[in-house]
Amino acid sequence: MSSWLEPRCWDGAGPPGDDLRGDVQLEKTSAAGLGRGIPEDLAELSEVVEIVARPERSVMDVVIIGSGPAGLTAAVYCARANLEPLVLEGELSSTGDQPGGQLMLTTEVENYPGFPDGVLGPVLMAQMRAQAERFGAQLIPAKVTRAKLQNGGPHIVWYRDPATGEELEVEARVVILAMGARSLMLGLPKERELLGHGVSTCATCDGFFFRGQHIAVIGGGDSALEEAVFLSRFAESVTVVHRRGELRASKIMQDRALANPKVKLAWHSVATEVLGEAKVEGLKLRDVRTGKQSLLEVTGVFIAIGHVPNTDLLRDQVRLDPDGYVLTQAGTTATSTEGVFAAGDLADRRYRQAVTAAGTGCMAALDAERWLEERQRPASAP
Numbered sequence: 001m002s003s004w005l006e007p008r009c010w011d012g013a014g015p016p017g018d019d020l021r022g023d024v025q026l027e028k029t030s031a032a033g034l035g036r037g038i039p040e041d042l043a044e045l046s047e048v049v050e051i052v053a054r055p056e057r058s059v060m061d062v063v064i065i066g067s068g069p070a071g072l073t074a075a076v077y078c079a080r081a082n083l084e085p086l087v088l089e090g091e092l093s094s095t096g097d098q099p100g101g102q103l104m105l106t107t108e109v110e111n112y113p114g115f116p117d118g119v120l121g122p123v124l125m126a127q128m129r130a131q132a133e134r135f136g137a138q139l140i141p142a143k144v145t146r147a148k149l150q151n152g153g154p155h156i157v158w159y160r161d162p163a164t165g166e167e168l169e170v171e172a173r174v175v176i177l178a179m180g181a182r183s184l185m186l187g188l189p190k191e192r193e194l195l196g197h198g199v200s201t202c203a204t205c206d207g208f209f210f211r212g213q214h215i216a217v218i219g220g221g222d223s224a225l226e227e228a229v230f231l232s233r234f235a236e237s238v239t240v241v242h243r244r245g246e247l248r249a250s251k252i253m254q255d256r257a258l259a260n261p262k263v264k265l266a267w268h269s270v271a272t273e274v275l276g277e278a279k280v281e282g283l284k285l286r287d288v289r290t291g292k293q294s295l296l297e298v299t300g301v302f303i304a305i306g307h308v309p310n311t312d313l314l315r316d317q318v319r320l321d322p323d324g325y326v327l328t329q330a331g332t333t334a335t336s337t338e339g340v341f342a343a344g345d346l347a348d349r350r351y352r353q354a355v356t357a358a359g360t361g362c363m364a365a366l367d368a369e370r371w372l373e374e375r376q377r378p379a380s381a382p
């Protein structure tokens with residue numbers, strides 16, 4: 001049995017032209033030290049084993065697209081229900097939709113239940129992957145290029161062979177969508193390198209690590225102000241850096257933030273550079289009206305300029321809201337297309353936590369199982 005710690009294509013064997021996000025993350029993992037029940041011999045990380053690109057069958061009961069907590073939890077449940085799911089994991093990328101999802105871009109995760117000492121994001125995902133594989137899920141590190149999802153199925157999903165780039169096709173009775181969402185980033189040099197080392201896109205996840213520090217939050221919407229208020233519980237000061245002189249956030253959120261003595265506003269300001277080599281040591285700002293540069297002495301930078309769900313390939317396939325989030329029927333993971341279920345951040349603009357994604361992954365698997373069972377039962381059966 002292989003695991004994520006014996007990656008199939010995570011050591012530079014990714015598709016041509018891709019970056020080495022996998023390498024970066026693995027370096028981070030090794031630098032931070034494992035020692036949480038994971039094999040300690042990191043030499044095996046450089047081993048590249050053969051990529052299995054084709055599913056074992058040409059028609060699958062369940063194809064899961066995405067391999068964050070939602071996709072892998074769905075895989076564990078489907079596999080344990082003998083549905084032999086195929087997981088199309090995604091391919092190496094630095095945009096937040098890589099195999100393993102957004103937790104691959106974090107270091108310590110302290111709010112996932114069951115880990116009293118915390119767990120490294122990539123390690124948690126490796127564990128989930130191994131668990132899915134143990135029960136018979138087949139996982140292919142490939143990106144889905146297009147999909148034809150039709151009411152009642154069968155559905156057809158195309159993906160890129162991770163080794164050759166050739167487009168392959170698989171048919172599925174049920175599809176579980178779990179491609180997640182990605183945080184919008186500013187595109188500054190070093191921003192991605194320092195992600196998990198002072199730069200963060202999740203205050204709930206990382207705020208605790210900034211106790212007593214001076215930090216910045218970029219953005220002027222509800223997320224930015226909510227994060228600023230949340231972060232003020234830990235930080236010595238929180239400076240909200242906003243590019244205009246007027247906030248986009250709701251009135252109530254503005255009142256709450258502006259009344260907080262630890263929260264300050266840097267109006268009409270944009271971040272131009274994140275300073276620091278191994279960790280954040282400051283943020284350069286520019287006043288958009290005067291062009292004047294200044295230095296903000298912070299050790300944390302939270303980017304809260306919005307999220308986008310990874311749903312581009314679903315246009316005209318399932319109903320999406322105006323921002324591209326998948327719409328599901330209340331209380332279930334069923335989408336507008338019969339036999340297609342959605343789990344995790346691509347259907348959740350509110351909670352966006354690993355544990356909530358895992359929870360909806362479980363729901364999607366149970367919904368899928370029930371859906372398949374109902375269609376197998378003879379019409380006369382109760």
Ligand code: NAP
Nearest residue numbers: 186219220221222223224226243244247248304305306307
């Ligand atoms: P948002 O409302 O789209 O706000 C994004 C903010 O980031 C805006 O202030 C925008 O500036 C700024 N921004 C965007 N791109 C930028 C860039 N490149 N450089 C600098 N600043 C940039 O996103 P959000 O705050 O994540 O909220 C998304 C949705 O979720 C909203 O509908 C919000 O109400 C909702 N939400 C609700 C709650 C709550 O009710 N508790 C909490 C969080 C989010 P401009 O204003 O200049 O465009």
